[in-house]
Amino acid sequence: GNSVTQMEGPVTLSEEAFLTINCTYTATGYPSLFWYVQYPGEGLQLLLKATKADDKGSNKGFEATYRKETTSFHLEKGSVQVSDSAVYFCALPVRGGADGLTFGKGTHLIIQP
Amino acid sequence: GAVVSQHPSWVICKSGTSVKIECRSLDFQATTMFWYRQFPKQSLMLMATSNEGSKATYEQGVEKDKFLINHASLTLSTLTVTSAHPEDSSFYICSARAATSGATYEQYFGPGTRLTVT
Numbered sequence: 001g002n003s004v005t006q007m008e009g010p011v012t013l014s015e016e017a018f019l020t021i022n023c024t025y026t027a028t029g030y031p032s033l034f035w036y037v038q039y040p041g042e043g044l045q046l047l048l049k050a051t052k053a054d055d056k057g058s059n060k061g062f063e064a065t066y067r068k069e070t071t072s073f074h075l076e077k078g079s080v081q082v083s084d085s086a087v088y089f090c091a092l093p094v095r096g097g098a099d100g101l102t103f104g105k106g107t108h109l110i111i112q113p
Numbered sequence: 114g115a116v117v118s119q120h121p122s123w124v125i126c127k128s129g130t131s132v133k134i135e136c137r138s139l140d141f142q143a144t145t146m147f148w149y150r151q152f153p154k155q156s157l158m159l160m161a162t163s164n165e166g167s168k169a170t171y172e173q174g175v176e177k178d179k180f181l182i183n184h185a186s187l188t189l190s191t192l193t194v195t196s197a198h199p200e201d202s203s204f205y206i207c208s209a210r211a212a213t214s215g216a217t218y219e220q221y222f223g224p225g226t227r228l229t230v231t
Contacts, residue, residue: 036222042224043117043206043222043223043224043225044157044206044208044222045222046219046220046221049219089156089157094159094172098145099159099162100147100149100159100162100172100208100220101147101157101159101208101220102159103156103157104156105155105156106155106156
């Protein structure tokens with residue numbers, strides 16, 4: 001099945017710093033790719049997604065580009081805020097598009113004022 | 114919109130007993146629901162896929178007789194942990210895919226249920 005490797009944290013940054021969380025994947029074909037965020041005490045929320053190669057997903061200042069050449073989907077944000085502190089998960093379907101998801105191990109992001 | 118709830122949010126049970134966890138899509142119909150397990154400080158692991166009106170499909174290594182899944186309606190799926198043991202203690206999370214999701218296959222996640230078996 002498909003798999004994903006994600007940089008592990010915790011990642012600690014100061015407010016307004018630039019953020020990159022690396023994610024690479026192994027997959028059959030070109031499945032949709034997702035970033036989910038889990039705030040303390042809450043369930044997973046979809047942050048952004050990309051459905052085909054070269055697509056850029058974006059939401060709340062976060063961006064990620066589907067790079068089939070490097071099989072990557074790195075998450076970036078130009079200026080992080082304290083409220084961005086959370087755990088971020090990269091994910092893709094276990095096998096095909098209609099399947100459940102396989103997740104990276106999660107990156108705990110801590111933003112300090 | 115697209116809210117998924119789980120009940121209970123946490124449960125403690127004695128070893129050997131069974132526990133049922135409910136997953137509901139509150140404002141949409143879900144043809145497919147998924148059950149995941151999350152160990153402390155680790156990622157989510159897909160356990161099974163349940164489609165309304167049919168038997169669940171379990172991932173390799175997941176005991177179907179221990180983790181009984183029922184998806185009797187388009188808004189409700191249940192996971193029953195039978196004869197629970199301490200090693201079944203975990204965080205169980207469900208997700209639901211809307212009947213109208215089309216090619217996006219977007220899933221909406223519940224807040225999770227913390228199970229502790231003593």
